Amino acid sequence: xxxxxxxxxxxxxxxxxxxxxxxxxxxxxxxxxxxxxxxxxxxxxxxxxxxxxxxxxxxxxxxxxxxxxxxxxxxxxxxxxxxxxxxxxxxxxxxxxxxxxxxxxxxxxxxxxxxxxxxxxxxxxxxxxxxxxxxxxxxxxxxxxxxxxxxxxxxxxxxxxxxxxxxxxxxxxxxxxxxxxxxxxxxxxxxxxxxxxxxxxxxxxxxxxxxxxxxxxxxxxxxxxxxxxxxxxxxxxxxxxxxxxxxxxxxxxxxxxxxxxxxxx
Numbered sequence: 732x733x734x735x736x737x738x739x740x741x742x743x744x745x746x747x748x749x750x751x752x753x754x755x756x757x758x759x760x761x762x763x764x765x766x767x768x769x770x771x772x773x774x775x776x777x778x779x780x781x782x783x784x785x786x787x788x789x790x791x792x793x794x795x796x797x798x799x800x801x802x803x804x805x806x807x808x809x810x811x812x813x814x815x816x817x818x819x820x821x822x823x824x825x826x827x828x829x830x831x832x833x834x835x836x837x838x839x840x841x842x843x844x845x846x847x848x849x850x851x852x853x854x855x856x857x858x859x860x861x862x863x864x865x866x867x868x869x870x871x872x873x874x875x876x877x878x879x880x881x882x883x884x885x886x887x888x889x890x891x892x893x894x895x896x897x898x899x900x901x902x903x904x905x906x907x908x909x910x911x912x913x914x915x916x917x918x919x920x921x922x923x924x925x926x927x928x929x930x931x932x933x934x935x936x937x938x939x940x941x942x943x944x945x946x947x948x949x950x951x952x953x954x955x956x957x958x959x960x961x962x963x964x965x966x967x968x969x970x971x972x973x974x975x976x977x978x979x980x981x982x983x984x985x986x987x988x989x990x991x992x993x994x995x996x
Contacts, residue, residue, distance in 0.1 A: 757783065800864055807860030811867040815839065818875035826882030827987040834985040835878060835976075842874040842972030843867070846964040855960060869961055870968055873925065877969040880921035881976045882985070888914045889990055896994065906996040907981040918977040922969050929962045 761783045768776045800810040819836045823829045847867060849855075856862045889896065892913045899909035979985035983994055 757787070797864060801860040804858065804860050804863065807863045810864060811871065814868055814871050815843070818871050822875045822879045822882070825879045826886060828882065828886075828985060830988065831985045834979045835882075838878055838972050838976035838979060838985065839871070839874040841975040842877065842968035842970075843870050845971065846870050846968040849967075850960065850964060866961070866964075870964060873965045874968055874972045877921050877925070877972045878976055880924075881917050881973045882980075884920050885914050885917035885977065885980050886987060886990060888917060889994065893993060900996070906983060906994060910981045910983075910994065914977075914980075918973040921973045922966075925962075925965055925969055929966055 761780060764779045764783075765776050767773065768779060796810065800806045815836075819832055819839060822839070823832045823835045826835075828835065847863075847870065850866060851858045851863075856866060889910065896909050896913045899912050900906070904912065976985060983991065983996075986994065
């Protein structure tokens with residue numbers, strides 16, 4: 732085993748061990764974010780520190796749970812359900828629609844379910860705890876992000892163009908038609924980051940699944956196969972999630988309280 736700092740190579744695998752070097756790197760990275768926040772007047776200094784501290788604590792605790800979860804399929808499934816529930820709670824808070832959580836869960840589940848069914852149903856990945864936890868975790872996290880993006884974009888647009896919505900109702904359009912007219916593009920906009928990442932993978936970015944397989948000792952071809960599976964799965968899932976979310980918005984089911992009161996039929 733060769734050691735450089737606390738990054739260790741053994742049988743082609745790479746591990747990064749908890750060490751003072753890791754602690755120093757994390758402190759410096761948070762410092763960079765704080766400096767950028769101050770210079771750019773981003774006002775995210777406190778948020779950045781809280782997020783970094785939470786990440787350290789949560790990953791330390793989750794690492795202990797994952798050891799048990801990946802060894803038993805039932806525990807892995809429960810762990811994934813827990814991640815899903817936290818994702819729903821997080822995204823409804825971000826879009827300001829906490830009371831509409833059943834509809835947010837519906838939109839996210841609509842994207843997660845077909846991806847996991849195809850990945851594991853086709854035998855592309857074995858249905859084991861060790862495979863379910865990382866794959867489902869990536870998919871659930873990206874469905875949460877897509878839901879947050881479509882919600883924040885759509886709700887901002889509806890608030891800004893409330894006059895146009897009322898004018899659309901005045902000429903005889905239904906509420907769903909008026910919302911669709913005022914906000915035609917938020918669902919599409921929410922898919923752009925993942926589309927860009929997929930189109931430039933290997934050229935501009937080397938995302939997590941690729942790096943993870945390489946660090947685990949896999950070949951570049953295996954890493955590429957894992958990454959393309961994840962990226963295309965996310966593309967498909969997010970397309971479903973944002974579509975369902977926007978349909979629920981048009982139906983006035985998935986709305987924050989202020990818009991629920993203003994977007995009357």
